[in-house]
């Protein structure tokens with residue numbers, strides 16, 4: 001089998017949607033490498049293809065063509081089950097819209113992925129781990145609250161705890177602060193920073209917002225389905241300057 005070094009390597013990834021007779025090319029040849037332990041912001045305006053690219057990186061969708069190596073293995077041709085296995089073992093996801101189960105408690109939401117884990121986890125152990133994870137995100141007092149009884153920031157923290165319960169080496173976040181106020185956004189972003197720096201989790205953060213992108217160590221810009229060099233593209237100068245000059249907008253978050 002072909003191999004490649006690094007955590008993630010994409011080579012000439014293309015994605016075209018087909019709407020009836022019409023082809024809609026969305027990704028037009030993306031090549032990108034991400035190393036273990038990086039905190040990368042994938043930035044671009046609305047409609048530029050960020051979510052499409054993230055869905056491919058996160059094995060939620062397949063490219064139309066191109067190669068994708070994850071931990072050295074070309075995974076483009078994996079079956080649906082093999083991809084689900086890889087996703088569950090290696091990847092955590094956080095979305096703008098939290099995606100929590102409405103009638104389940106914070107604890108039950110966080111325990112959920114352990115039910116699909118490849119190694120058996122007893123209910124007692126699942127509860128213990130989920131409790132520990134909720135403590136880590138500062139929600140020790142909210143274990144039995146349902147999503148509707150939690151603020152947006154608290155719901156997103158439950159979603160982060162759920163994303164981390166299987167201890168994935170990679171965390172994908174697609175506009176994770178899109179539904180949060182600025183103070184709560186800071187808290188959530190500081191949490192990602194911490195997970196990256198203290199726990200060594202690779203974070204891939206998708207955003208259209210340069211303020212949010214500042215938390216990352218590396219900026220990858222996408223425009224109209226191609227990657228653009230952050231320093232070169234004229235229309236990105238302002239964003240790039242904000243990114244390199246900016247201090248993070250809020251001090252580190254203490255739960």
Ligand code: ADP
Pocket residue numbers: 017018019024026044045046047048049050051052053
């Ligand atoms: P972003 O996340 O950067 O806002 P997306 O990746 O969601 O952008 O979308 C990029 C483009 O692809 C948009 O023009 C969108 O309309 C189109 N697109 C996304 N998903 C589909 C789909 N399932 N079918 C057809 N077109 C799609």
Ligand code: MG
Pocket residue numbers: 050051052174
């Ligand atoms: Mg999007």
